[in-house]
Amino acid sequence: QQPVQSPQAVILREGEDAVINCSSSKALYSVHWYRQKHGEAPVFLMILLKGGEQKGHDKISASFNEKKQQSSLYLTASQLSYSGTYFCGTVYGGATNKLIFGTGTLLAVQP
Amino acid sequence: EPEVTQTPSHQVTQMGQEVILRCVPISNHLYFYWYRQILGQKVEFLVSFYNNEISEKSEIFDDQFSVERPDGSNFTLKIRSTKLEDSAMYFCASSAWPDTQYFGPGTRLTVL
Secondary structure, eight states: OOOEEEOSEEEEETTOOEEEEEEOSSOOSEEEEEEEOTTSOOEEEEEEETTTOEEEETTEEEEEETTTTEEEEEEOSOOGGGOEEEEEEEEOSTTOOOOEEOOOEEEEEEO | OOOOEEEOSEEEEOTTOOEEEEEEOOTTOOEEEEEEEOTTSOOEEEEEEETTEEEEEOTTOOTTEEEEOOSSSOEEEEESSOOGGGOEEEEEEEESSSSOOEEOOOEEEEEO
């Protein structure tokens, strides 16, 4: 069962902030965030393991709420280069490492 | 910075033909994966490979698919008899541990 992402799409002006959510109905072992530009491979952003940790680099950070089985990706002071489709990939349980990708969130940053 | 490479970038084939997609994972990685993405859809897991054997596969990965690590560097995906619905972008990924997976640029497979 795939995780559900929201919103499906978001349009921003440069410098604005955005939050992308990833929710699962099953217990999560880890959440992986990727950004994919049109016609390119998914690019790894960060991984969060269960434990409610928050990670970040530059102006992109993420949190993982184990109780709610939800992860959120925070994009602050967005840049044009942030445009793309963001996918969360989830791993259910420690015995598997296959990524089940969410439905994706299309982010468009305009000048 | 090390990266996953894939060849060819684009493969066009006739329905029923066999295709082999090639990947060179990052050199010190031990876990290898194939995913596919049908145009406009999300990325789907096909198979994972560790210690020279399949560790997990999806329901998509039926008898028409096989994977192999023929030498110390290559990792291949073979589709024996391609169907129209196999048309997709195929991504290879690798990881040092069973966590962060790095994706290659993909092979676009077009079945006519």
